[in-house]
Amino acid sequence: MQADYHPESIEQLAQQYWDSSQAFRAKREHRKPKYYCLSMFPYPSGKLHMGHVRNYTIGDVLSRYHRMKGYNVLQPMGWDAFGLPAENAAIQNRVPPAKWTYDNIAYMKRQLKSLGFAIDWSRELATCRPDYYKWNQWLFLRMLEKGIAYKKTQVVNWDPVDQTVLANEQVIEGRGWRTGAIVEKREIPGYYLGITQYAEELLADLDKLPGWPERVKTMQANWIGKSYGVRFAFTHDIRDNTGALIDDGRMWVFTTRADTIMGVTFCAVAAEHPLAAHAAENDPALASFIDKCKRGSVMEADMATMDKEGMDTGLKVMHPLTGEPVPVWVGNYVLMGYGEGAVMAVPAHDERDFGFARKYKLPIKQSISVRNLSFDEAAWQEWYADKEHGICVNSGKYDGLNYEAAVDAIATDLAEKGLGEKKVQWRLRDWGISRQRYWGCPIPIIHCDTCGSVPVPDEQLPVVLPEDCVPDGSGNPLLKREDFLNTYCPKCGKPARRETDTMDTFVDSSWYYARYASQFKSGAMVDEETNYWMPVDQYIGGIEHAILHLLYSRFWTKVMRDLGLVEYSEPFSNLLTQGMVLNLIFSRHPDNGAVEYFSPEELEIIKDEAGRVIGAKSLADGRTVDFQGMGTMSKSKRNGVDPQAIIDQYGADTARLFMMFASPPEQTLEWVDSGVEGAFRFLRRLWNFGVRFGNGGGPANAAHLQKVTRFEIHSVLKQANYDLSKHQFNTVSSAAMKILNALDRLAGVDDEVVKEGFSILLRLLAPITPHITHILWRELGFGEDILQAPWPEPLAEALEQDEIEIVLQVNGKLRGNLTVAKTASKATLEQLALAHPSVQKHLAGAAAKKIVVVPGRLINVVI
RNA sequence: GCCGGGGUGGUGGAACUGGUAGACGCGCCGGACUCAAAAUCCGGUGUCUGAGAGGACGUGAGGGUUCGAGUCCCUCCCCCGGCACCA
Numbered sequence: 001m002q003a004d005y006h007p008e009s010i011e012q013l014a015q016q017y018w019d020s021s022q023a024f025r026a027k028r029e030h031r032k033p034k035y036y037c038l039s040m041f042p043y044p045s046g047k048l049h050m051g052h053v054r055n056y057t058i059g060d061v062l063s064r065y066h067r068m069k070g071y072n073v074l075q076p077m078g079w080d081a082f083g084l085p086a087e088n089a090a091i092q093n094r095v096p097p098a099k100w101t102y103d104n105i106a107y108m109k110r111q112l113k114s115l116g117f118a119i120d121w122s123r124e125l126a127t128c129r130p131d132y133y134k135w136n137q138w139l140f141l142r143m144l145e146k147g148i149a150y151k152k153t154q155v156v157n158w159d160p161v162d163q164t165v166l167a168n169e170q171v172i173e174g175r176g177w178r179t180g181a182i183v184e185k186r187e188i189p190g191y192y193l194g195i196t197q198y199a200e201e202l203l204a205d206l207d208k209l210p211g212w213p214e215r216v217k218t219m220q221a222n223w224i225g226k227s228y229g230v231r232f233a234f235t236h237d238i239r240d241n242t243g244a245l246i247d248d249g250r251m252w253v254f255t256t257r258a259d260t261i262m263g264v265t266f267c268a269v270a271a272e273h274p275l276a277a278h279a280a281e282n283d284p285a286l287a288s289f290i291d292k293c294k295r296g297s298v299m300e301a302d303m304a305t306m307d308k309e310g311m312d313t314g315l316k317v318m319h320p321l322t323g324e325p326v327p328v329w330v331g332n333y334v335l336m337g338y339g340e341g342a343v344m345a346v347p348a349h350d351e352r353d354f355g356f357a358r359k360y361k362l363p364i365k366q367s368i369s370v371r372n373l374s375f376d377e378a379a380w381q382e383w384y385a386d387k388e389h390g391i392c393v394n395s396g397k398y399d400g401l402n403y404e405a406a407v408d409a410i411a412t413d414l415a416e417k418g419l420g421e422k423k424v425q426w427r428l429r430d431w432g433i434s435r436q437r438y439w440g441c442p443i444p445i446i447h448c449d450t451c452g453s454v455p456v457p458d459e460q461l462p463v464v465l466p467e468d469c470v471p472d473g474s475g476n477p478l479l480k481r482e483d484f485l486n487t488y489c490p491k492c493g494k495p496a497r498r499e500t501d502t503m504d505t506f507v508d509s510s511w512y513y514a515r516y517a518s519q520f521k522s523g524a525m526v527d528e529e530t531n532y533w534m535p536v537d538q539y540i541g542g543i544e545h546a547i548l549h550l551l552y553s554r555f556w557t558k559v560m561r562d563l564g565l566v567e568y569s570e571p572f573s574n575l576l577t578q579g580m581v582l583n584l585i586f587s588r589h590p591d592n593g594a595v596e597y598f599s600p601e602e603l604e605i606i607k608d609e610a611g612r613v614i615g616a617k618s619l620a621d622g623r624t625v626d627f628q629g630m631g632t633m634s635k636s637k638r639n640g641v642d643p644q645a646i647i648d649q650y651g652a653d654t655a656r657l658f659m660m661f662a663s664p665p666e667q668t669l670e671w672v673d674s675g676v677e678g679a680f681r682f683l684r685r686l687w688n689f690g691v692r693f694g695n696g697g698g699p700a701n702a703a704h705l706q707k708v709t710r711f712e713i714h715s716v717l718k719q720a721n722y723d724l725s726k727h728q729f730n731t732v733s734s735a736a737m738k739i740l741n742a743l744d745r746l747a748g749v750d751d752e753v754v755k756e757g758f759s760i761l762l763r764l765l766a767p768i769t770p771h772i773t774h775i776l777w778r779e780l781g782f783g784e785d786i787l788q789a790p791w792p793e794p795l796a797e798a799l800e801q802d803e804i805e806i807v808l809q810v811n812g813k814l815r816g817n818l819t820v821a822k823t824a825s826k827a828t829l830e831q832l833a834l835a836h837p838s839v840q841k842h843l844a845g846a847a848a849k850k851i852v853v854v855p856g857r858l859i860n861v862v863i
Numbered sequence: 864g865c866c867g868g869g870g871u872g873g874u875g876g877a878a879c880u881g882g883u884a885g886a887c888g889c890g891c892c893g894g895a896c897u898c899a900a901a902a903u904c905c906g907g908u909g910u911c912u913g914a915g916a917g918g919a920c921g922u923g924a925g926g927g928u929u930c931g932a933g934u935c936c937c938u939c940c941c942c943c944g945g946c947a948c949c950a
Contacts, residue, residue, distance in 0.1 A: 734887035
């Protein structure tokens with residue numbers, strides 16, 4: 001056993017042992033409960049970043065802990081390998097995306113291994129391999145058959161930088177989720193997946209996920225956006241140039257406030273609405289306004305702050321209940337994509353309509369009343385929109401009805417006329433998956449001049465993506481690949497062309513967890529082993545996937561279930577969203593408005609007398625640099641720390657321990673170099689203690705100290721086990737430190753208490769720092785393999801105490817301690833408390849009003 | 864605006880169903896070792912006050928419940944994240 005702690009050799013030895021014994025190979029095993037622990041798989045971008053290390057360490061701690069607790073654990077790993085960075089790298093380096101990707105995978109796999117993760121590498125997959133994406137294609141074809149997948153041409157979000165379509169979920173504040181470029185609207189044909197068909201279930205099943213963070217469920221519920229209301233039509237006889245009624249003489253709207261229908265004074269339609277287009281034909285002013293709206297709506301980011309503007313179309317539609325004519329306006333706030341692209345406007349009871357009516361001097365008509373408050377057209381008041389207390393007024397036969405009764409009555413009346421009914425409206429849209437990109441899964445469709453778009457027959461799958469293309473930045477390189485493009489129509493046999501769009505890479509990640517859980521050799525998407533492992537017991541990943549990936553995966557799972565491929569309805573039982581990794585940010589702001597960021601290692605950091613960072617000096621030019629506070633590690637801010645450098649300097653165990661100790665998994669983690677050193681110092685102390693222990697140590701200590709130490713160790717262990725159940729690994733790490741401190745205090749190291757305590761310490765720490773604990777366990781003769789050792793449980797016998805410490809309070813304030821026999825009676829305790837000098841002093845001769853005794857805890861004397 | 868999560872020393876963060884606030888680590892201060900430094904080890908470290916024993920104050924602010932509140936209730940302030948012309 002080496003005298004000093006040298007992590008590199010220790011870690012290598014431990015990893016070799018795990019490799020050669022295939023320690024993490026997962027097999028079906030029905031005598032043990034199963035535990036499927038999954039971390040979101042990485043995109044092979046080049047090398048691991050700290051976020052990866054944190055993510056996978058959390059997963060590994062959970063995996064190893066459950067393994068030791070007797071679970072049959074599966075922890076797989078793979079690669080989310082399709083995507084744009086590979087194409088961008090290809091353009092820069094003139095290397096095919098495939099080669100770039102496979103090289104990155106090889107390098108990152110080595111890094112993952114050097115961190116000692118307990119991964120079953122036999123299940124490794126990469127989504128860019130044909131044997132994987134074949135099943136994307138196969139399932140897509142099944143969805144086509146079922147009508148879940150379909151083709152349509154519609155206005156889509158176009159990312160001008162990545163030159164591709166984005167799903168609604170991928171547009172954040174009007175910008176592309178990857179590029180940050182302002183998204184444009186384009187009309188493009190593409191394939192869509194009918195996720196809206198599952199909206200109801202996706203929303204309802206959130207309640208079946210108690211193991212998910214509340215905020216993720218809220219975000220999904222908001223995204224799905226269910227609202228109850230009434231869809232109804234205003235009638236008209238407006239005809240187009242050919243003399244045909246526009247939309248059969250019906251202008252449909254959706255409202256959640258049908259009870260205010262008698263307060264309608266105008267309607268507003270989106271710029272894209274057919275009535276708007278019709279009215280614009282003979283009205284150049286209106287046409288230019290509509291044009292402006294369409295252009296304006298490109299910038300979704302500005303929409304929220306944009307003024308509500310509108311213009312009268314001059315058209316009138318008929319109110320379905322009163323028969324009165326209602327003017328139709330074009331409003332820049334009406335969205336073509338939500339509801340019907342047209343709304344009824346009730347200025348009296350909708351704040352936005354109110355503002356609009358005031359601006360354009362449109363009539364305001366009160367139709368509900370709350371507690372007889374007086375309505376004033378001059379100013380908006382909260383109660384105008386109060387649906388809970390509103391009672392219909394000025395509403396003819398509906399007068400006196402409350403919200404619910406009014407909606408029911410009005411919906412019934414509308415239905416009788418065939419002009420409306422209650423309806424549920426969703427915010428969720430179908431998922432557009434066509435991407436005009438090369439490095440992705442080909443959509444298995446063949447375009448034939450005679451037969452149209454024809455699905456590729458199953459036996460011709462997979463449609464293999466050529467791996468040797470080198471994109472040059474000018475569109476999809478597949479368009480130039482005649483060998484890929486040219487094929488024959490499966491229906492008529494005539495020459496035809498392949499679809500060149502590829503699938504959104506979120507398709508790839510929507511079912512990989514089910515593939516891991518299967519035997520790959522079977523010629524199917526998944527096999528029945530998936531029903532053994534699934535659902536994932538613990539999923540770990542970043543909060544940034546709260547909507548996109550997690551919603552798509554839930555949808556995909558339900559589709560697979562409905563196709564009879566799997567038996568479960570939800571893929572992830574428990575979800576842990578780990579916090580970001582932060583580091584100091586330093587920058588300079590020259591007068592020209594530019595920002596120059598500095599990596600902390602280029603700087604001498606300046607602290608105030610309390611040790612707080614206040615600034616820095618550049619090592620290069622000696623001039624000052626501003627401190628910007630803590631922020632997420634990122635390339636652009638130049639504040640990333642390379643995990644490899646940490647592993648090389650301190651070893652994987654130190655990196656793992658620091659990450660687990662510095663903060664709880666769900667919170668942000670601040671990277672602090674001195675904290676990393678602290679973690680290393682602890683491991684070195686642990687090693688040195690092991691060396692002394694192995695050498696036989698000194699004489700045994702007094703029995704009393706032994707008993708106290710043993711009590712302390714088992715108490716700490718009890719708390720640590722509780723903390724583990726809550727995934728609070730920072731306090732588990734601190735428990736390990738406490739145990740070592742206690743053992744250190746017990747200078748003699750050859751007695752049974754130390755042996756027991758050290759074995760508890762090693763096992764408690766094994767999930768977090770697997771290498772050092774593996775070696776110490778073996779070298780010190782505790783056993784062959786610490787992974788096989790039983791998880792330590794506190795012993796009642798060690799927690800037994802004859803004497804306990806009781807806290808003494810006067811009026812709830814701490815005044816002293818009492819050490820008493822555990823068996824002391826309440827009367828004895830009261831007596832002892834009153835006799836205590838400090839209590840005597842505060843009593844000052846008076847009698848106690850009341851004495852509260854909490855057994856085993858405290859005595860409070862009330863004066 | 865709506866929804867969700869927070870606010871505790873110099874600092875990251877602890878605190879079981881209300882029961883010794885600040886565990887554990889970092890930083891800082893002092894000491895030992897050393898020619899010296901680094902490393903290591905030992906001690907101290909919420910604020911104010913006091914020579915000291917001690918005392919007072921203290922978990923964003925204010926109120927309340929309670930023998931006792933970081934924890935429960937009410938009002939308010941601030942921060943972070945998500946959603947948002949959604950009809």
